[in-house]
Amino acid sequence: MVFVSNLPEPPWSSHVARRPARAPLTREGITAAALAIVDAEGLDALSMRRLAEQLGCGPSALYGHVSGKDELLHMLIDHVAGEVEVPDPDPERWQEQLKDVMRATRNVFVAHRDLAGASIANIPTGPNVVRVVDRLLALLLAGGLSRQVAAYAADLLPQFVTASAYEWSRFEQRMEHEPEYFERLHAYYEALPADRFPVVADLLVELMAPDEEDDARFEFGLDVIVRGLAALAEP
Amino acid sequence: MVFVSNLPEPPWSSHVARRPARAPLTREGITAAALAIVDAEGLDALSMRRLAEQLGCGPSALYGHVSGKDELLHMLIDHVAGEVEVPDPDPERWQEQLKDVMRATRNVFVAHRDLAGASIANIPTGPNVVRVVDRLLALLLAGGLSRQVAAYAADLLPQFVTASAYEWSRFEQRMEHEPEYFERLHAYYEALPADRFPVVADLLVELMAPDEEDDARFEFGLDVIVRGLAALAEP
DNA sequence: ACCTGAACACCGTTCAAGT
DNA sequence: ACCTGAACACCGTTCAAGT
Numbered sequence: 001m002v003f004v005s006n007l008p009e010p011p012w013s014s015h016v017a018r019r020p021a022r023a024p025l026t027r028e029g030i031t032a033a034a035l036a037i038v039d040a041e042g043l044d045a046l047s048m049r050r051l052a053e054q055l056g057c058g059p060s061a062l063y064g065h066v067s068g069k070d071e072l073l074h075m076l077i078d079h080v081a082g083e084v085e086v087p088d089p090d091p092e093r094w095q096e097q098l099k100d101v102m103r104a105t106r107n108v109f110v111a112h113r114d115l116a117g118a119s120i121a122n123i124p125t126g127p128n129v130v131r132v133v134d135r136l137l138a139l140l141l142a143g144g145l146s147r148q149v150a151a152y153a154a155d156l157l158p159q160f161v162t163a164s165a166y167e168w169s170r171f172e173q174r175m176e177h178e179p180e181y182f183e184r185l186h187a188y189y190e191a192l193p194a195d196r197f198p199v200v201a202d203l204l205v206e207l208m209a210p211d212e213e214d215d216a217r218f219e220f221g222l223d224v225i226v227r228g229l230a231a232l233a234e235p
Numbered sequence: 236m237v238f239v240s241n242l243p244e245p246p247w248s249s250h251v252a253r254r255p256a257r258a259p260l261t262r263e264g265i266t267a268a269a270l271a272i273v274d275a276e277g278l279d280a281l282s283m284r285r286l287a288e289q290l291g292c293g294p295s296a297l298y299g300h301v302s303g304k305d306e307l308l309h310m311l312i313d314h315v316a317g318e319v320e321v322p323d324p325d326p327e328r329w330q331e332q333l334k335d336v337m338r339a340t341r342n343v344f345v346a347h348r349d350l351a352g353a354s355i356a357n358i359p360t361g362p363n364v365v366r367v368v369d370r371l372l373a374l375l376l377a378g379g380l381s382r383q384v385a386a387y388a389a390d391l392l393p394q395f396v397t398a399s400a401y402e403w404s405r406f407e408q409r410m411e412h413e414p415e416y417f418e419r420l421h422a423y424y425e426a427l428p429a430d431r432f433p434v435v436a437d438l439l440v441e442l443m444a445p446d447e448e449d450d451a452r453f454e455f456g457l458d459v460i461v462r463g464l465a466a467l468a469e470p
Numbered sequence: 471a472c473c474t475g476a477a478c479a480c481c482g483t484t485c486a487a488g489t
Numbered sequence: 490a491c492c493t494g495a496a497c498a499c500c501g502t503t504c505a506a507g508t
Contacts (some may be wrong), residue, residue, distance in 0.1 A: 130435060197369040304482065
């Protein structure tokens with residue numbers, strides 16, 4: 001099959017009727033290519049023009065399948081939301097289940113670099129995202145939370161994962177292309193005048209505690225929020 | 236004084252030595268002009284070129300005073316952090332004090348449109364921001380939190396305010412230039428198939444509960460986080 | 471129906487040159 | 490020392506025209 005392209009043009013082939021050998025654009029193909037760019041280079045590298053280049057078409061061709069960059073980002077978020085699994089609620093251990101869902105969501109986000117940035121301050125509307133919210137609400141109700149508390153928590157929890165995943169990935173990205181960033185930051189805080197910022201100076205070690213692979217700050221926030229929700233669940 | 240500019244050129248004045256009548260650029264002036272743009276039109280409207288236009292200079296002139304757009308945004312964040320007041324800690328009522336600081340920070344952010352977006356995923360370094368962190372840490376220690384818990388909380392709390400303020404301002408901005416946005420969102424959620432998303436369908440009213448001026452979702456998250464922290468404060 | 475080409479109105483940043 | 494002019498390498502989006 002590969003050799004065919006090296007043959008001379010058959011005399012009956014019309015030059016006029018030739019179309020590009022590339023497969024026609026689809027929303028799925030566009031989503032996959034966009035995600036590949038984000039995975040390889042991060043959210044900032046994703047532009048309509050770069051995406052078109054990757055797909056071998058002109059930038060304007062994309063607008064036949066996607067209304068604009070906003071919609072493209074929504075499609076990416078919904079696509080990766082499909083990777084998040086939410087278990088059937090078990091009222092006995094809803095807190096651990098809740099934490100596991102949050103961890104799973106965080107891991108899906110950080111697996112796609114700083115994609116979480118596209119999810120900040122965007123109200124979820126895609127089917128996969130709504131599916132996750134639905135299962136999350138079921139879990140919260142199983143935990144004994146009131147209807148309104150569960151509804152508010154379904155905003156707070158995704159806000160927390162999204163912000164945490166975004167911060168983590170941004171820090172990772174910074175360290176990638178400037179490995180001495182953490183050291184510079186540490187040196188800056190160490191050089192702060194202790195008379196003007198006494199508590200910062202006193203807690204320097206604790207403030208600079210490095211996040212390990214499991215993200216201690218994320219686990220802390222998760223613990224605080226779940227404890228707070230549990231306090232509201234008690235009758 | 237004003238009439239002087241209407242006089243003919245004095246014969247001894249050199250055309251060569253004339254400089255533009257505009258005041259020379261300063262970091263303070265640049266910060267003020269940038270903030271004015273954000274206040275008037277939002278963070279997306281702030282560009283180095285637009286800012287230069289506002290100041291009556293070429294874009295490249297800015298780079299003599301500011302290393303780039305990143306630093307400019309840091310300067311804006313630190314500038315508004317100066318508007319946040321943090322009281323001296325009173326161990327008896329540290330939880331209410333903490334909430335008040337968070338509310339004050341939120342209000343400062345939303346007073347400057349979606350400026351909070353510039354604070355997301357950026358580690359604080361400016362003097363005013365560090366000052367707020369210092370006072371915040373003092374408050375948390377006064378509440379009986381351990382050193383490491385206080386340090387983690389000093390990350391979690393600003394993350395929460397920033398994300399909340401950003402979401403609020405973005406929603407407000409969307410409603411501003413598309414007043415039917417909330418209705419469209421409501422209609423979308425109402426049209427979701429109840430068999431696929433049973434809990435979302437069941438909690439539709441609670442999920443769509445509108446945020447009033449005081450931002451009920453923010454108050455909820457604040458309550459959850461402070462309860463969680465208080466649970467960790469107990470010995 | 472789907473795509474191309476070209477254009478419009480923007481970006482952040484650099485750098486030689488001017489005063 | 491401070492700023493201008495011009496350029497470089499990009500953006501998102503539109504729209505007439507082509508096949």
